[in-house]
Amino acid sequence: MTATLMTGTDLAAEMVAKAADRARALQERTGVQPCLATVLVGDDPASATYVRMKQNRSKKAGIGSRSVVLPAETTTEELVAELTKLSEDPAVHGILLQHPVPAQIDERAAFEAIDPAKDVDGVTTRSFGAMAFGEPGFRSATPGGIMRLLEAYDVPIAGAHAVVIGRSPILGKPVGMLLLASNATVTYTHSRTTDLPAIVRTADIVVAAVGRANFVQGDWLKPGAVVVDAGYNEGNVGDVDFAAAAEVASLITPVPGGVGPMTIALLLEQAVDAAEAQTV
Structure with a gap:
């Protein structure tokens, strides 16, 4: 392997430790403990x-948690009602709806029921707009974690050509917006892009977020490219053929231990941000 591993474990631990210090300081100063509510619909084992x-x-970060588990047959209306209740609860500072939700639920309607001030996972259109326009707001957790990881490894972003493979509203699209805001030239691609390998070969930075195991091949990459594997598939396999890509890339994230820890760390950091903003 020639590539250097771009691991998120240690950086994430540092972020969580700092969030814990801030949570402790907030509680000592005001008596308020930050609280993150998690909402799970159904009994999918992975979720x-x-x-x-x-x-x-x-x-571990000194953040209180509230767990809401709803049956798999929950309707959109019932889920929206639960999220609205949490949004209106002053004791809850952040809300995480575990996705994907069951097929009968309108996921976008559910996300939009979350108060933007408590959208610490960055899933609402308000948060997406803030990312797109460079306004204050919560970043989508995985894209925000990716940006922090690139910064920690001193990856040159300004002027680089970044190719994003994937177009989901909570990963592919927002990570492209954040890269653009950092002065990268961004190309969005996806599984139906014509001659995808040729486009990927032009990339200085590749973000794989297509949701297909081992989708990105090593011979798709430009020598020295930075590869961020944001996929997670059955068997702890990412969206990139790791062994082949590592022979070509300069930096590459492992799965697990790369993007995943950063996602959780940013989520917790933003939960403390939300608690501080909501506490007078």
């Missing part, structure tokens, strides 16, 4: 595991 992980990390 349940993610929620437990986030709750455990919250506790």
